[in-house]
Amino acid sequence: MSPTMVLYVAQAIHGLAYGMLLFLIASGLTLIFGMMGILNIAHASFAMLAAYFCFTALKLTGNFWLALVIGPIVAGICGVVAERFLLRPVHKQGHLAELLLTVGMMALILEIVKFFWGTESLVVKIPESLSGLLNLSGLIYPVYRLFIIGLSLLILAFMALILFKTRLGMIVRAAVSDPDMVSALGINTPFVFMLVFGIGIWLAGMAGAVAGPLLTVFPGMADLLGMDAFVVVVVGGFGSLGGAFIVALFLGELNAYGIQFIPRLAPVLMFTFMALVLAFKPMGLFGERE
Amino acid sequence: MKATSNFHGRWIVLGCIFMFFIFLIGLPQAGAFVPLKGDLAKYDPNNQTFPTSGDTIKIAIWDVFSGPDAWIAEAYYAILGFVAQDINSQGGIKVDGKMKKIQIIKADTQAKPDPAKRAMEKAILEDKVNFLAGVAGSHLMKVGQAVAKEYKVILVNNAAYTDSIMFLPDFNEYTFRTCGTVDGNVKTAAAFYAKRPETKFYILAQDYLFGHACADAFKATIKALKPKAEIVGEEFFPVFTKDFGPYLEKVRASGAEVIFSMAWGADSENMIKQSRQLGLKYSLNKELGIPIVSTFLDATQSLEAIGGPAGRGLVLNTDFQLDPRRPGDKKLMDIWHKLWKTWKAPYNSVNHEWPNGGWLRNMVSYYWLCQVIQKAGSLDSQKIIAAWEGDTFDAIGQKQYMRPDDHQAIADRALCIMEFPNKWFEKNAGPGVPTWIPAKDCMPGMDPKLVGRVAVVVQPKAPAKKVEKPKAPAKK
Secondary structure, eight states: OOHHHHHHHHHHHHHHHHHHHHHHHHHHHHHHHHHHOOOOTTHHHHHHHHHHHHHHHHHHHOOHHHHHHHHHHHHHHHHHHHIIIIIHHHGGGOHHHHHHHHHHHHHHHHHHHHHHHOSSOBOOOOOGGGSSEEEETTEEEEHHHHHHHHHHHHHHHHHHHHHHHSHHHHHHHHHHHOHHHHHHTTOOHHHHHHHHHHHHHHHHHHHHHHHTTTSOBSTTHHHHHHHHHHHHHHHHOTTOHHHHHHHHHHHHHHHHHHHHHOTTTHHHHHHHHHHHHHHHOTTOSSOOOO | OHHHHHHHHHHHHHHHHHHHHHHHHHGGGTTOOOTTOSOGGGOOTTSOOOOSSSSOEEEEEEEOOSSTTHHHHHHHHHHHHHHHHHHHTTTOEEETTEEEOEEEEEEEOTTSHHHHHHHHHHHHHTSOOSEEEEOSOHHHHHHHHHHHHHHTOEEEESSOOOGGGGSTTTOOTTEEEOSOOHHHHHHHHHHHHHTSSOOEEEEEEESSHHHHHHHHHHHHHHHHHOTTOEEEEEEEEOTTOSOOHHHHHHHHHHTOSEEEOOOOHHHHHHHHHHHHHTTOEETTEEEEEOOEEEGGGGOHHHHHHHOTGGGTTOEEEESOOOOTTSHHHHHHHHHHHHHHTTOOTTTTSGGGSSOOTHHHHHHHHHHHHHHHHHHHTSOOHHHHHHHHTTOEEOSSSSOEEEETTTTEEEOOEEEEEEESSOSSOSSSOEEOSOEEEOGGGSOOOOOGGGTTHHHHHTOTTOGGGOOOOOOOOOOO
């Protein structure tokens, strides 16, 4: 490949990797909103929490793969507990109360992180097996970023399988469409809500855990991840998993090629695009629910 | 027998006279502290023992004591505690004929202008502090300078680097800057690269005032010092950027030999970490990652986050650097490191292992302030100003001189190429032998309107320094 072609292809893969990371975190957010109608402001904080759990698990076991499994699962369990004991009691007060509660949860998680892990940056190292570089016809690319792309696709396939090929998925989709009717059919809706919230947090946790070696694990990590994930969900349409996937990829590429061709405007391209979408399609590109 | 007795008596009298003269010579030195001579074995950052009431010299650490960056201000508090322990154990400082000990007060800026102003006013009005020292962020320092002027209290700037805050109209005589400046630091980097083989530079800086100021100063200086130098790319990224991949891909394509960044915090860590992950190499030595120049590599956490080998070849562009070749630095390093091994969390981390970089910068500023108080023999602001202008400090760190016109510290500045392994840290890259750039080659700029200010304001009758004022036009 010519140097120019190498540069453009590399930017495309950077966009893809970043888009996949965005999708991982946004998918949980959109799933929770779609099912429960809760805009979980603390979503990125749970991702950060998973990164910290991952760090601790890595320190204790010395095994990255085990830490990658443990971190998100423990964060998911925290999500289940938060739904059961914090969100559910205020459910009757309406979505505004739930929204405010998630703001409080965000602050609480930040303080917990600072209390247990301190305020300094922590190191999550890439394992030996993923730390090299691949040379693809002159294109030098890190294996770890390709791993992020692969893992995200795997999770997407897993989610699609659960949602479209299982009874649980059918219930979840039905509950997104009409939660009252699902409840009237004898389904334990609160339990399904709790499960979905846990899975949503687990997805955020996966994003936090894989982002750990790429970014810095520190108390500001949630702020780094949160805003872009909200843009993905807003543009893709609240509750639309497919929308989140397509928009995350698009925004990833927009960021990479924006930096390549119009770097001064690149930081605002994502927000400009969101403003345009909201102006013409207030429910997002693929949104069905207000 | 009688003669022998007289002989002995004469010697006794002469001996008494000699001792009396020795006493007289030593008298002015009574109460004078000497840095690092105190009982530092009792110093513990977790259990500070300075007096909390009584007739003391009150110094406030005016910085961010809340939020994620609180640990930095806490570290400054610990460092001032070290200085206080040293001086207090020597009896304190003689002020108005009386020995007074140092007391430390915390004033939390919350990193925002309004709370910062309120915290400073509370420290002055309620806590009755005599001096304040801070602060990270030139926007906050600007606020602090105005408050210092209003209440006529001395403010020591040991962390705000923007040059213009010491220019008119922001400059006032109550503020002294003991740290470097953007202009001075960038000139240091340019002077360093003027004598090295690298010619292709890529500017990758944070997109706000500081990043742009660094970039502009570097472009101007490197071009002047090294006409062959080429800026092969210039990008400004938002503060707290996550993915540096697209930026670094452009750096790779440009063939740059050095990235000039000056980024701090998470941006610094992420940029360095991702540049290593992407395999960007130093074209003049393929064993090393691409050199990234920054003032903020002295934050050990950044180096720890990227891992030891990845830090090799980074270039620390610092205003304060320990150099074991200097006796004062060697003594400080030995004392501090021995104490560090006994400390408990959070002071037992690598961030506190050596009193280097930002820690040294603050320690020098505190010791210097105390030296000035000792010299003035008073807490009166005007006497402190007169004592500090033109003063020098040479106990630890490189020799400092306080330029009287604009209250800017002038000193040689260092550049260090980071090495791994090194004598500082087990797991991190650490600074190699410093290359010292003489003060004349990295002199911070000064507002031309301030040149000769001291001659006019403080010593109006001194004929040697008199500055002629332009004649007022004749009235019709």
